Amino acid sequence: MAERIRNWKIVKPNGIDSGVRIMLASVLLVLLVSCGGKKGNDTETPTVTFNCPANALQIKALEKEIPAFTRKTGIVVKLNPFSGEEKLYAMLAADQAPDIFYTNTVVRDKLAAEGYLLDLNTVGKGDPFLSRLRPAVIERGKSIDGGWYSISNWEFTCGVYYNRDVFDQLGIRYPDSLWTWNDMVEIARRLTADSDGDGRIDRYGVFIGSHFVEAFELMNHAPIHPNTILLDIAPESREVYRKYLELVANNIMPDLRRVQAMGMQAQQLLESGRVAMLVEAVPNTNLLEYLTIDVGLAPLPRFDNKKPLYFRSGSGGLSIYAGTKHPRAAWQVLKWLISDADIYRPSPVLKDVDFVNGWFAKYPRLKGSGFEAVWKLSERYNGGDPRYFVRFSSWTSHAILEQFQPLLDQLWAGSISLNDVLAEVPAINKHVLDELESLLQSNNLEPAFAKALRKEHERAKKEVADASAARR
Amino acid sequence: MIRRHFTGYGFVAPWIIGFILLTAGPMLYSLYLSLTRATLLSPPKWVGLNNYLHMVADDPLFYTSLWNTVYFVAFSVPLGLLVSLILALLLHQRLKGIGVFRTVFFLPSITNMVAVSVLWLWIFNPEFGLINTLLDAFGIRGPLWLQSESWAKPALIIMSLWGIGGTMIIFLAALQGVPQNLYEAAELDGAGKIRKFWHVTLPMISPAFVFNLIIGVIGSFQVFTQAFVMTGSAQPGSEGGPNNATLFYVLYLYKKAFQEFRMGYASALAWVLFVIILLCTVALMKMSKSRVYYEGMDQK
Amino acid sequence: MRTRRISFLARTTVQYLVLLILGTAFMVPVIWMLSSSLHDVQGVFALPFKWIPGIWHWENYYRVVTLLPFGRYFVNTLIITVPYMLFMVLSSSFAAYGFSRLRFPGRDKLFALCVATMMLPGQVTIIPLYIMYSKLGLVDTYWPLIIPAVFGSPFYIFLLRQFFLTIPRELDEAALIDGASHLRIYWSVILPQARPALATVLIFSFIGSWNDFFGPLIYINSPEKATLTLGLNLMKTQILGSGVVEWNTLMAASVLVLIPNVVLFFLAQKQFMRGINLGGIRG
Incomplete structure (x- = not known):
């Protein structure tokens, strides 16, 4: 140790000059590059x-x-x-x-x-x-x-992508535009198979991601408005929720939590034959680019005795x-x-613009898949609400989703019942009104917005009051 | 003496200037915003301590996200330290090709997170995933991992172990500084491997240990990217995993700031986190003080 | 002597075995990335994943370099990263010297403040910082990405301080007695002694700047000024409804971006070898 101390000067100040030089050079380089990007204010050509x-x-x-x-x-x-x-x-x-x-x-x-x-x-x-x-x-x-x-x-609209080979193998007719939810359930039941008999299902009939439930709520005439301020789970929505949960309970749809995640898992299910039908957006480039199977396309199934409300969003x-x-x-x-x-x-x-033929030119394999019918239906009916497919795309969507999404997570996971969810609705709406009120208090809103929102707020407040009076 | 003080300030001057020019302003501004109702962009409106009061009294998600974060910190920090220390000890050897191994263990920590998230989603896939397929081979039905309220956090903690490369390197660098003569002296005293580790290695690398610990705590409290990339869902605005199991503090803060446009509230959240991390750090520093050995520390 | 030889061999074998098993586990993400970069798009998501592609799609790499002006992005990134790295090492070690070797009033409080600046989530300071740089006319230049390094970063200051504190005091005292200035002690005593730590800072700051996505994303607007990470992101973004994410090409690009990190690390890790030969394993 002592020796090292005495000889401290032996350690050369190596490369101080070259270090400084490199630094200066790089500074100059950056200067040059950044100057190259300076733009003058050219008023002649906008x-x-x-x-x-x-x-x-x-x-x-x-x-x-x-x-x-x-x-x-x-x-x-x-x-x-x-x-x-x-x-x-x-x-x-x-x-x-x-x-x-x-x-x-x-x-x-x-x-x-x-x-x-x-x-x-x-x-x-x-x-x-x-x-x-x-x-x-x-x-x-x-x-x-x-x-x-x-x-x-x-x-886009929504539709059911299905694996034609599986349908052909089992001799099941391809779905048409008149098919109903019950038809879909029946077909899904026939498609579901445990081929090796080990008690685990190898192929499920259908998969519907939970973010597509709203599409079925629309099809079932649930009152989903633009600028929905309050959370409202109408009877039409409840019916859809129940039917949706039944799919899992009846083992014709995989447990949501086994697939529901980010990424391509739903598409992977369809491609690998683990699922025979899949609800997805139409058209969907990522899906088309990924799938290699012979895929057919059907419109969303209708609900019994109800006019279908296909939509575009x-x-x-x-x-x-x-x-x-x-x-x-x-x-x-x-x-x-x-x-x-x-x-x-x-x-x-x-x-x-002839969208259908333009799209065929991009994806020739879509010809004869049923794409044209699905797309045209979404045009003809133009049902539901043209603005929103996602229900809570509104002023209060964050306030609602923050409270509602965890409940939905639990509902789909089967840890709470639909009634448990419904019981929370008044509390959520109270929270939503509070949030909206605090938004209105901020001084940043454009007057026209403030006025319109205040009106919505009053209306929503009255709605909540009426609802609670009705409960009493 | 005064000259010596001057030298001291001189050396830290670059940092002080940088702090004043680049850091202090934005920090103070965010502190001010935390006392206002501010949207992202428009002029703030003074509300005093309202944001803080609301957070403590009226915001269950504040507690949820804090709990999730504390859970994450409590497991990922000690686990990360332990694994990286073991790896560093393994890699601190004269073996042929050890450089390749060092690279191997370091690499995963710098791979593109977004690209690799696809892999991790597959690894944790309950149905076809790598882990559950392996478990299946032993007849164990694996959990739902990221889709499970109770397994989502452990999944992210497991994943965080692949990012310990940096911590490991710092331990490796510290191990370089342990003088061999200390080991020799210990050997002469008849110390075995374990005693050498406890009485020579550990004290000598304790400054690096403290660094890794503190940085680990600071970093883990601010865990964000993994949760953001791995447990979002198709529904915009609903990041945070099943029933908010992976709604970490900074993720929640991010949602408030950039999705809900509530910069004032987000700033208040940020400052509360600041205080929490600060208290943890001070406590850890106090606890470690007597156990850290600084060869070059000036005795006062 | 013989038994000793055998036990040495056995020990080495075990060590390699442990390293191999753990190393394989650690390499899974990297191997997967390599493998995916040689698949077609379907292959990336195939179930079960084929670790060795049936057909090796080397053209993915060709596609990356033709799709993106990769060379230009590479140079752009270098222009940011090299000065960043040098400034960072220099200024952080400078401040760390002050915090670890010198005594002055308020030193520990200043150091605490320095560490504390890391504790506030950056999300709430982005916008004021951006406004500042924009007032200075530095948006869409590389300055906002380099300037912070000029002043050092708390992370590296803290790291180097911890290492400097392990260097025996007698070294600088001897130098002081010889009449050396602190500047000289810093440069000629402390820095050479802290080589492993400096190598660490060098690697980390290079990697940090090279792989930084958020900084360039915020401050760079012009396509021709993009960095590699921004280019990488261009493989992933898509216009609503049209275009697809070519995950395999994205993986190939990620591999290309990763390579300089690996090379630098492999070269620099030799620094960790120094000094170990003195009395480590004796046969």
Whole structure:
């Protein structure tokens, strides 16, 4: 030890100079690179930034199309493909928001209420483009104050994907558009099999993810409104819940908890033959890309003696930042994206687009699968509510879901009964009203929103009071 | 003496400047926000201690998420320390190819979490998953793991063990600093392996141990990504696992801030967590003080 | 002598066996990632998973480098990571020296404050920090990703302080008597003594910056300025309704991003070998 101490100077200050040099060089490098990106404020050609959550392939395709658009309109489009909740909010807070970005229904309403979104009517009123949009698309983009804040580029319906080979093997007829829930249960029963006789089921008849229950509630005429403030489990919904739980109890659907998770598990079940029918969104690119089996497609089953209410929905859309420097140019870009940009084609939101054939061109194997019938039905009936497929996409959705989801988890797990859930509804609604009240107390709401919400709040309060009076 | 003080401040000056420029402002601002009703973006409105009162008196999910987090910390930190210390001891040897093994144990901690989450979802899949298939071979029907209220947290704790590479490396680095002559002296005294470990190795690496412990506690209290990636569901806004079994504190905070736009409340949650972690850390520091050996500590 | 030889052999065998078994368990995620990167999309989710693909889809890797300007992202990432790493090692060790070797009023309180800054969840400070950088005009540059390293990070300061505290005091006292300045002691006594710890900080800060997703996500807007992790994410995002996640390509990209980490770690871990030969195993 002593020797080491005496010889401390022997340790050379190695590389101090080269270290400093590398650091200086890298600082310079960064300076150079960052300067390269400095943009001047060009007032002649408006630049519209688009925060575009797309994959590498789509970004490439879009970038290729932009020059032609710029030549035609004189508008430069800048892509910012990196998106995230925190990023968007940070950009909005710093007044650096992109001119066009994606919002989902809940976020859109909240941002609009604080004045961050452009009312599309201000730029789009009277534009002939509006007549090309399906009316439901415009309807879905509206918020509680009557303003129009987003246009969705995408719509979907729901259907039953089924494994044709299994149907053929067992000589079961493919489902048609008249089939009912009871038919589905019956078919599922026949499809369910324990081939090796070990007491464990090897193939289940059907699987329905719990987030698709709402689709059946709609089909059963449950009163699900846009801007649903309160939690209401109507008799129609209760019936669906019971029927849904029966599927598991009767062993024709796997225990929800054995499959219900993130990722591809439901699709894996169908592909691997563990499940013969699966309820999913139509169309669903990830599913189509993944499945290799011969798959057929049927509409959702109806409920006995009830008119079917197929629906079409879309959960997100493109919005324009209220602080944009070029609202008109942004509107031009928005229109171009939805109607012309290749990555958004074929668009289901435009009336004048042959979506079915466009989709066949993308996925030829869908021909003869039943896709066309399912899609056309969703158009013809346009039932349920055009705005929401997810029931709680509203002002109070978080307050409701926070309380309600754990109950549903327990209900599906079989640890509580439906009556236990129903017993909690008044408490949840009280909580919801409290939350809404505190929202109204904040001073950030745009007046039109505050007014409309206050009205909704009054109505909801009365509803709760009436309900509790009725219970007494 | 004054000159010496000056030198001291000089050395820590970069950090102090950075703290003042980059850290202090946002921290104080969030403290201010915690006393307001603030949405994400709009001007805040002063509400005094309301957020804190609401949290303690009126928010069951605050307690749920705190309990989940404490559960996670209580298991993952000691387990992680133990496993990483054992691995470090195993890897602190002169064996051919030991470098490859070090790399092997370190690698999983730096693989892309989102990509690998697909694997973990499969591993924990109750029906076809790796673990349950193995258990099946022994005739054991495995649990539902991530879909089970009681097994979701253990699943995430097991998963966290694959991320201990960093902790292990710090132990390895510390083991380098243990002077061989101490072992030789102990051997002369007739000490066996275990006694050498307790009386030489452990005291000599105790500063690294304290570091790993404190950092482990700070990090685990803020566990977020695993839960966010692994136990969300198809329904937006319902992350947190079956019946909120994996609603960890920071996940809850995140939902409040970025899904519900309640930055004021989220800030209050953050500061309560700050105090909780601080108290834990101080307690651990106090407890470890007498047991840590700092060769170079100045005696006051 | 002979029995000793045999017991040595037996011990080594057991050690290798233990390492092999544990190592395999630890490598499962990495092996799976490698394997998935060579599957087709169906293969990634096939049940049961085939660890050895039937057909090796090497084209996934080709697809990554043609789909993304991988070279450019690589350079971009390097431009951030190298200065980040150097600044971090330098400034953190600097502060750690102050906190561990020097005495001045309020030192321990300052150090406690330093550690305490890690205890507040970052989620609540993102937005003010972003606003600050945006006021400075630094959004969509690499500065917000490098500047923090200039001032050191509490994590590394704490880590290095712990290691510096294990270095005997007599070393610096001898140097002081010889008239060395603290700057010189820091550079010529402490840093060489703390090589394993510095190697650790070097590795960690490289890996931290290289694999950082959140920082670049927030601060980088232009596609041409993307880092590798942002590029990786481009494989995963999709426009509602169109496009799919090519999980196999994503895995291939993840493997490519991981490789520099592995190389660096493998090279740097040699630092942990030093000093062990002195009296470890004697046959």
